[in-house]
Amino acid sequence: MRLRLPKTKELEGKTFDTVIIGGGPAGFSAAIYTSRFLMSSLVIAENVGGQLTLTDKVDDYPGTLEVPAADLVRNFKKHAEMFGTRVHWGDRVETFKRLEDGRYEILTRRGLKLYGRTVIVAIGSKRRKLGVPGEREFAGRGVSYCSVCDAPFFAGKEAVVVVGGGDAAFEGALMLSGYVKKVYLVHRRKQFRAKPFYVEKVLTLPNVEILVDTVVEEIRGEKTVNEVVVKNKITGEKKALKVDGVFIEIGFEPDIEWARKNGLNTDERGYIVVDEWMRTNLPGVFAAGDCTTMWLGFRQVVTAAAMGAVAAYSAFNYLAEHGG
């Protein structure tokens, strides 16, 4: 079934006190606060939920105990809308630029032009690629970047590889172990970034084998993936694992081109540089969440939401100082 995208005509040419780019926890948290500050607020998002759509359950967001990620996303959106935020999804901001009157002109991929007195950038980050032969060729034909989304497609298969040593890789291995006969978790060193809770759980699973100090060298197949070549970095030993799929769960990286195209200062990796009030180098433009330099080593729903709230407060203060 094709989803019907919401109509955009009525937004054309409109000016909002703030336009929030991105619909993850940072963006919606910002929207909840800007709306509470009685700022007219528009969220523009390609899809609602950001990276929360790539996870199964969330059990560390204060006050929600354990909650399906999809429910949390729905509630973030509902909460922002309850206070008056408009959500325009299924679209993407391509460019924004400052006009002489201080507003920002915003152009979207679907051809919409509108204006923000302030802008909050909460675009998250993109999935990191391994960059090995076969990865691009077999993308969607055995190579996946989201275990939680794609695990059910591998039900009854013989074996898969999960690459990575963070929460996503361990959560993925945990989930896949219920669908697939054998799961290899391949990690490039001995220490894991994943929460001990996940590591301990995975270690108890008889059908998960963890290969440490090991890297993927090549992904092979015919129509779909059937083999992954791995190499032990210490011994130099290579093995060809017979598998039906590879789940690459090695984190995220920022959209450096988008940020730079729009005049935002980034660090050398492409994260948008912000100060403690989430101010960017552009007047009236704030940034929040995974796309920023703030709290780089600790990407959580709660930290993204916190950044969104601070960005909203700064946008409110900016309008109070500069007029709205």
Ligand code: NAP
């Ligand atoms: P992450 O925490 O950044 O971990 C990425 C893992 O991939 C690391 O183990 C890293 O190895 C490895 N890696 C990175 N580049 C690599 C490369 N080129 N080749 C091989 N391995 C590579 O990313 P994530 O696991 O996707 O998680 C992202 C964020 O989402 C984290 O904040 C995480 O806590 C959160 N998350 C939470 C949950 C949950 O709580 N339910 C679930 C999923 C994600 P090194 O360790 O050697 O750097």
